[in-house]
Amino acid sequence: MSRHAGALTAQRVAGRDVVAIQDTSELVLGGRRARQAGYGAVGKGGVLSGLLLHPVLAVEAGSGGLLGLVSMQVWNRGRAELAPRRRRTTAAKESRRWIEGAQQAGEVLAEARCITVVSDRESDFYELFARRPANVHLIVRACQNRRIERLTEEPADGLLFGMIDGQPEQGRFATTIPAAPGRAKRHAELALRFAPVALRRPLHGADPALPATVGLTLVDVREISTPPDGKPIHWRLLTTHPVAECGQVRRVIDLYRQRWTIEEFFRTLKTAGFDIEDADIGEPQAMINFVAAATIASVTIKQLVQARDGNTDRQLGDAFDPDDRPILEAVSARLEGKTARQRNPHPTGSLAFAAWVIARLGGWTGYYGKPGPKLMRIGLAKFNDIKYGTTLGLRNV
Incomplete structure (x- = not known):
């Protein structure tokens, strides 16, 4: 089903600038009864049971129109995935889904004019940057305060967040933050900072065959005032896109903001459209098949709502x-x-x-x-x- 959906999406992207958005969602299907039926642990503490879904969605960069499903992974977590993370290679970790998602985007969307894979903080790990496909750009929200080498005339070792915090503002722009659950629509002024950086290979857990450094640009976006409902925006975005002036910074920010599409997609799948977590299917493999079919249908539903x-x-x-x-x-x-x-x-x-x-x-x-x-x-x-x-x-x- 995933390959068929990806083949249809591939026919729609030729000559377009495409954002491939990937994320993971837990599908909570119950507690002890679901565990006895063979469902693996999900949620904090592993008390609940269910499946995990990791789709990659193709969105047109300019219009935000959803073009289709690139690929999806649906799996039932076993005991191997619960073993200590540092004892496993990347190939044995669930984090490999981010690398595979970027690779699938590069293959399925090969006819696109430009491919940008966008993902949130969970995908911030060194191997994703080191192994990205040659025809794919990345925008990843930074989570790790990594060791870096500055790519300037006066190199200095240090940490990623401290380096960008010490930079002066390089621009501001006003924008509208759309409404979301628990947040009203508002107008915001954002301050911009950006700098080229070289991420150093982690000292522990990284494959020693990976390059010692990876060159990227860090874009820092901060909301100037504190909104009345919720926290002010603060994004630190690592990207492979060239960034030398504020216009290019705006483009990176606009591309990253397309990530909201996948949040709306998960809402369609879980509550607004299918209520998939209420499905009473006792056999995990049958449920995996149902999730795959519902994922494809949810993409179409989201397209219809957009149109x-x-x-x-x-x-x-x-x-x-x-x-x-x-x-x-x-x-x-x-x-x-x-x-x-x-x-x-x-x-x-x-x-x-x-x-x-x-x-x-x-x-x-x-x-x-x-x-x-x-x-x-x-x-x-x-x-x-x-x-x-x-x-x-x-x-x-």
């Missing part, structure tokens, strides 16, 4: 097969009513046209509110039933 207002240039082929178009057009004609608000306002061949059809199948009337992930999930299931029905041949029995 519902007709404010993007997404085309039908970004989410549907070519053979789906006549079916969508026929269903649209059947669903349309007499009033303007009961007619599909979007051009045929656009993803917005399909989003209107799927939402109507899901129970949206066209009058009130905007269709969300749950309506899109219901509508997509009904559309797939209709599509299956078109393939049935009637026999004279």
